[in-house]
Amino acid sequence: MTDEGSNDDVELEVRLAEQDEFEPPESFVEQANVTDAGIYEEFEENWPDCWEGAADLLSWDEDYETVLDDSNPPFYEWFTGGKLNASYNCIDRHLPERADEAALEWVGEPVEEDNRTITYEELHREVNEAAAVLRDLGVGEDDIVTLYMPMIPQLPIVMLACARIGAPHSVVFAGFSAEALATRMNAADSEYLVTCDGYYRRGDPLDHLEKTNTGLADVEHGVDTVVVDRLGSNGDDFGHDLADDQHDYDDLLADHEGATVEPVERDAEDMLFLMYTSGTTGQPKGVKHTTAGYLAWTAWTSQSVLDIKPEDTYFCAADIGWITGHSYIVYGPLALGTTSMMYEGTPDYPTRERLWEIIEAYEADQLYTAPTAIRSFMKWGEEYPERHDLSSLRLLGTVGEPINPRAWKWYYTHIGNEEAPIVDTWWQTETGGHMVTTLPGVNDMKPGSAGPALPGLDVQIVDTSGEAVEQGRAGYLTVQKPWPGMLRTLYNNDERFIEEYWAEYSDTDSDDPEDWVYFPEDGAKVDEDGYITVLGRVDDVINVSGHRLGTMEIESAIVGVEGVAEAAVVGGEHDLKGEAVYAYVILEEGYEGDDEMRAAIVEGVEDAIGPIARPEAVVFTPELPKTRSGKIMRRLLEDIANDEELGDTSTLQNPEIVEDIRGKSDD
Numbered sequence: 001m002t003d004e005g006s007n008d009d010v011e012l013e014v015r016l017a018e019q020d021e022f023e024p025p026e027s028f029v030e031q032a033n034v035t036d037a038g039i040y041e042e043f044e045e046n047w048p049d050c051w052e053g054a055a056d057l058l059s060w061d062e063d064y065e066t067v068l069d070d071s072n073p074p075f076y077e078w079f080t081g082g083k084l085n086a087s088y089n090c091i092d093r094h095l096p097e098r099a100d101e102a103a104l105e106w107v108g109e110p111v112e113e114d115n116r117t118i119t120y121e122e123l124h125r126e127v128n129e130a131a132a133v134l135r136d137l138g139v140g141e142d143d144i145v146t147l148y149m150p151m152i153p154q155l156p157i158v159m160l161a162c163a164r165i166g167a168p169h170s171v172v173f174a175g176f177s178a179e180a181l182a183t184r185m186n187a188a189d190s191e192y193l194v195t196c197d198g199y200y201r202r203g204d205p206l207d208h209l210e211k212t213n214t215g216l217a218d219v220e221h222g223v224d225t226v227v228v229d230r231l232g233s234n235g236d237d238f239g240h241d242l243a244d245d246q247h248d249y250d251d252l253l254a255d256h257e258g259a260t261v262e263p264v265e266r267d268a269e270d271m272l273f274l275m276y277t278s279g280t281t282g283q284p285k286g287v288k289h290t291t292a293g294y295l296a297w298t299a300w301t302s303q304s305v306l307d308i309k310p311e312d313t314y315f316c317a318a319d320i321g322w323i324t325g326h327s328y329i330v331y332g333p334l335a336l337g338t339t340s341m342m343y344e345g346t347p348d349y350p351t352r353e354r355l356w357e358i359i360e361a362y363e364a365d366q367l368y369t370a371p372t373a374i375r376s377f378m379k380w381g382e383e384y385p386e387r388h389d390l391s392s393l394r395l396l397g398t399v400g401e402p403i404n405p406r407a408w409k410w411y412y413t414h415i416g417n418e419e420a421p422i423v424d425t426w427w428q429t430e431t432g433g434h435m436v437t438t439l440p441g442v443n444d445m446k447p448g449s450a451g452p453a454l455p456g457l458d459v460q461i462v463d464t465s466g467e468a469v470e471q472g473r474a475g476y477l478t479v480q481k482p483w484p485g486m487l488r489t490l491y492n493n494d495e496r497f498i499e500e501y502w503a504e505y506s507d508t509d510s511d512d513p514e515d516w517v518y519f520p521e522d523g524a525k526v527d528e529d530g531y532i533t534v535l536g537r538v539d540d541v542i543n544v545s546g547h548r549l550g551t552m553e554i555e556s557a558i559v560g561v562e563g564v565a566e567a568a569v570v571g572g573e574h575d576l577k578g579e580a581v582y583a584y585v586i587l588e589e590g591y592e593g594d595d596e597m598r599a600a601i602v603e604g605v606e607d608a609i610g611p612i613a614r615p616e617a618v619v620f621t622p623e624l625p626k627t628r629s630g631k632i633m634r635r636l637l638e639d640i641a642n643d644e645e646l647g648d649t650s651t652l653q654n655p656e657i658v659e660d661i662r663g664k665s666d667d
């Protein structure tokens with residue numbers, strides 16, 4: 001590099017560091033799906049009918065009668081009276097124009113792997129055959145099918161097959177433990193499971209069926225299991241034999257070669273899927289999404305926010321086992337008839353260039369990923385992306401956690417070459433799709449702030465009494481009006497649905513929708529332009545690498561380890577993961593707080609939840625800081641984990657323990 005070049009670089013760095021507003025690049029605006037700033041006003045004036053445009057993105061078997069039925073809040077219903085099928089919308093209707101275009105571009109982790117291009121026609125065939133397999137197995141409409149698979153093509157194929165026959169799926173992230181699988185199958189009364197023999201992680205085959213079987217042993221009812229063969233002969237060493245109620249997926253498919261299955265007409269409000277997510281208590285919450293509202297929401301946001309067009313090759317680097325993959329690898333993009341990419345592995349296998357190689361090879365138009373990944377890329381250095389032509393990228397996106405301005409600017413410069421706008425999308429499993437983000441062809445971007453609420457949404461930052469807080473002051477994020485993609489309830493638990501999301505700011509005796517306010521349990525602040533900066537969770541949920549984990553779940557896993565009397569878990573700041581798990585543990589008499597015990601605790605957490613929940617640190621202590629009423633003061637433990645000045649300890653029954661724990665944490 002010449003001296004002049006490095007001077008330019010320095011100048012650029014300085015300019016970027018100071019700049020806190022960025023206009024959308026002109027070249028992007030010229031071609032963007034949404035460019036009219038009048039959309040905000042138009043949607044406000046025309047609410048809730050403004051959402052007809054989202055419904056128009058779908059093909060209906062029968063038109064809906066009512067856009068929004070809000071007669072029984074918070075049990076809102078959208079597009080009632082309408083009938084449609086999600087699999088038809090994501091596949092069949094694209095066939096006349098796009099049969100030979102790729103629906104999915106699948107890239108396997110092993111480099112020598114035969115990557116797969118699955119055209120819409122092939123997807124149609126495979127989904128039909130898979131639907132025939134499920135039917136033959138006895139799966140009926142409304143039976144919940146659990147899918148426990150990594151990023152292999154059969155995962156979206158079986159999801160769409162479920163949708164075709166009106167059987168809701170419940171996808172359990174493959175990295176979750178056997179116990180987590182069993183908990184979710186029991187909670188959903190799910191009698192069907194589709195899993196696989198194993199998959200690759202950093203070059204090695206990993207046994208997934210053994211974990212599945214361990215989980216199945218704890219399922220309280222009979223289960224028919226279908227096993228996809230991912231590893232072929234590379235899985236021979238695992239020595240698996242299928243039990244009587246376990247079926248080989250390929251054998252079943254062979255029996256249904258060329259089968260076609262008519263898409264089942266589903267009511268707009270029929271359940272499309274369940275997704276379990278973490279909350280304040282130990283028991284995961286079964287978030288219920290419905291067919292029309294969810295599909296309309298993901299299609300509309302894919303078009304408006306991710307700027308997806310049918311001819312794009314769109315790359316979301318999330319895992320389908322989480323909501324981001326459901327909404328923005330499978331349903332939203334496929335509803336629009338685009339090409340959606342799936343990558344099986346990690347971004348640094350076999351080298352730190354893998355992701356950039358893939359983007360270059362497939363000429364991806366969008367990249368949607370999490371801040372945790374961006375922070376890793378930044379740490380590895382720009383030389384890796386620099387070796388590749390990333391000029392195909394037209395838009396960048398982030399999701400899952402707040403992105404710090406430095407990481408934002410790095411992403412903007414080194415991946416987007418200052419030519420691709422970034423959408424920082426705030427949303428949740430429960431919201432179905434994007435809620436707070438800029439519209440990339442309309443709004444300026446402010447690094448660190450997600451942006452305004454999407455048109456048609458009423459998001460307000462309030463104080464504990466529900467009053468709007470002043471600009472710039474921290475408060476609680478609330479959504480004051482319903483929207484089509486919202487969760488409808490928690491599976492089999494309407495009471496908890498109200499308790500978790502509505503009770504805080506609503507008059508729960510009222511049947512006036514004006515009195516109902518959705519509370520996502522995030523803190524936030526808003527600036528003079530209505531841009532919202534999300535500050536993080538205000539409940540006992542930790543956000544590790546953009547993944548949501550309940551402290552109670554982790555604590556109960558730790559307390560399950562022999563010798564542990566009590567545990568408290570908090571999130572501490574972490575350079576790469578955003579937050580990491582810090583565990584404070586009291587042992588029973590006679591047990592040693594040594595490395596062996598630490599290892600047992602880590603193993604206990606991995607067994608109960610999965611490696612993502614592994615504690616960063618385990619600190620043994622004779623007591624935990626407690627209020628006089630006996631409540632653990634997690635806030636103080638957070639201060640310790642973050643090495644911050646301690647907050648008020650005056651309400652503690654045992655203030656001296658705090659310094660004691662801090663001393664131990666420094667060891």
Ligand code: PRX
Nearest residue numbers: 399400401402424425426427428429534548
């Ligand atoms: O705290 C917010 C954070 O992730 C939570 C939702 O987690 P989950 O349901 O697993 O969904 C993740 C993918 C949508 C939120 O309550 N979060 C998500 N996106 C952002 C975010 N925090 C800040 N900025 C974001 N863009």
